[in-house]
Amino acid sequence: MxxxxxxxxxxxxxxxxxxxxxxxxxxxxxxxxxxxxxxxxxxxxxxxxxxxxxxxxxxxxxxxxxxxxxxxxxxxxxxxxxxxxxxxxxxxxxxxxxxxxxxxxxxxxxxxxxxxxxxxxxxxxxxxxxxxxxxHSVIGVPGEKELMARGVSYCVHCDGALFRGKAVAVVGYGNGAARAVLYLANIADKVHLLSMREKLVAEPVYLDRIKKLSNYTASFGAEITEILGDQFVSSVEYKVGNTPRSLKADGVFVEMGxxxxxxxxxxxxxxxxxxxxxxxxxxxxxxxxxxxxxxxxxxxxxxxxxxxxxxxxxxxxxxxxxxx
Ligand SMILES: Cc1cc2nc3c(=O)[nH]c(=O)nc-3n(C[C@H](O)[C@H](O)[C@H](O)COP(=O)(O)OP(=O)(O)OC[C@H]3O[C@@H](n4cnc5c(N)ncnc54)[C@H](O)[C@@H]3O)c2cc1C
Incomplete structure (x- = not known):
């Protein structure tokens, strides 16, 4: 033609x-x-x-x-x-x-x-x-997709400021998770890391800075099972070994690579x-x-x-x- x-x-x-x-x-x-x-x-x-x-x-x-x-x-x-x-x-x-x-x-x-x-x-x-x-990789658990942009986020720099004075969870185990923890610790009241691995695998410079945080806690070997919330995220359900656990959180930042x-x-x-x-x-x-x-x-x-x-x-x- x-x-x-x-x-x-x-x-x-x-x-x-x-x-x-x-x-x-x-x-x-x-x-x-x-x-x-x-x-x-x-x-x-x-x-x-x-x-x-x-x-x-x-x-x-x-x-x-x-x-x-x-x-x-x-x-x-x-x-x-x-x-x-x-x-x-x-x-x-x-x-x-x-x-x-x-x-x-x-x-x-x-x-x-x-x-x-x-x-x-x-x-x-x-x-x-x-x-x-x-x-971004997703966790792939119930509640993740449903509560996306209603507490579930994949970008701390885009959404972190919405959680000033609140409690947030970071899901991940590498550099991305470490940086998210450091960024959110300046904004949120509490930052809890939920890591599938037994430790955070990140650059030493980030690990040193995280050690100095006063509003940071972590659970290692955590398998996320569900994110709960009605209009917005209210908690994250997870297991460590066979023991089910629940973490109250207003936001969940997914940093899974x-x-x-x-x-x-x-x-x-x-x-x-x-x-x-x-x-x-x-x-x-x-x-x-x-x-x-x-x-x-x-x-x-x-x-x-x-x-x-x-x-x-x-x-x-x-x-x-x-x-x-
Ligand atoms: C939270 C985070 C922290 C990071 N920190 C660092 C750091 O400290 N130092 C460092 O060096 N690197 C860091 N990185 C990695 C770095 O940002 C990436 O390696 C880099 O941006 C990759 O560049 P790229 O051009 O390949 O892809 P990207 O930056 O991912 O850009 C891809 C582009 O392709 C577009 N696109 C995708 N599909 C289509 C389509 N079908 N049609 C049209 N457009 C499309 C996207 O919209 C985007 O514009 C970080 C990344 C993240 C997410």
């Missing part, structure tokens, strides 16, 4: 790859994900002179939800994740990158390009960089690692599909902002080389 390409715009509707298209927006590179990996890749591609689009919301990235980053170079006093996201987007936009707050639902490979379908629009790109990051957002990549047919991440050539962030690159937490390794920025830069440079 003939195409009419008028200033980056295809004005008529047709069917291809199982998708109905009309009003398709054309770009050299479309980047899926507006975290540090995607925004860095966008900065490189736009600065390299390519028509670049980032699909995704900077405020729903882990980077924006992470609070204060003390280990990102260049900020001796630390930097708030939201500020870092806004600055990275501004820098990419300065070189001409565009950003649409749109969730990509499907990617279809064509002969020498890719179609990306979102709820509202369809896009076409010669190269695609995947940087969808990771999402993250899982990579690989659905789009899997549907596209990309090869995965045995750990469930998108498999890339570590030298240039190429996936097994020509024209598709991946970066950041989606590709595993050290899940940090600094590494997401590094792999994002590498993916951006590779996309530029691919496009010539």
């Amino acid at each position: 003939p195409w009419a390409r008028v200033q980056g715009y295809i004005p008529f509707i047709y069917l291809e790859g199982g998708l109905l298209y009309g009003d398709i927006r054309l770009h050299d590179v479309v980047i899926v994900g507006a975290g540090p990996a995607g925004l860095t890749a966008a900065m490189y591609c736009a600065r390299g002179g390519k028509k670049t689009l980032v699909l995704g919301n900077i405020y729903s990235s882990q980077q924006s939800m992470g609070g204060l980053y003390e280990n990102y170079p260049g900020f001796p006093e630390g930097v708030q994740g939201i500020e870092l996201s806004e600055r990275m987007l501004a820098q990419a936009q300065k070189f001409g990158a565009e950003n649409q707050i749109d969730q990509v639902e499907k990617i279809v490979p064509l002969r020498d390009s890719f179609r990306l379908k979102t709820e509202n629009w369809q896009y076409e790109a010669k190269a695609v960089i995947l940087a969808m990051g990771a999402s 993250m899982k990579p957002n690989t659905d789009l990549a899997a549907a596209l047919g990309l090869e995965m690692t045995s750990g469930g991440y998108v498999k890339v050539n570590r030298f240039n962030q190429e996936t097994n599909m020509p024209g598709v690159f991946a970066a950041g937490d989606l590709t595993g390794g050290r899940l940090q902002v600094a590494t997401a920025v590094g792999t994002g830069a590498s993916a951006g440079i590779s996309a530029l080389q691919y496009l010539g």
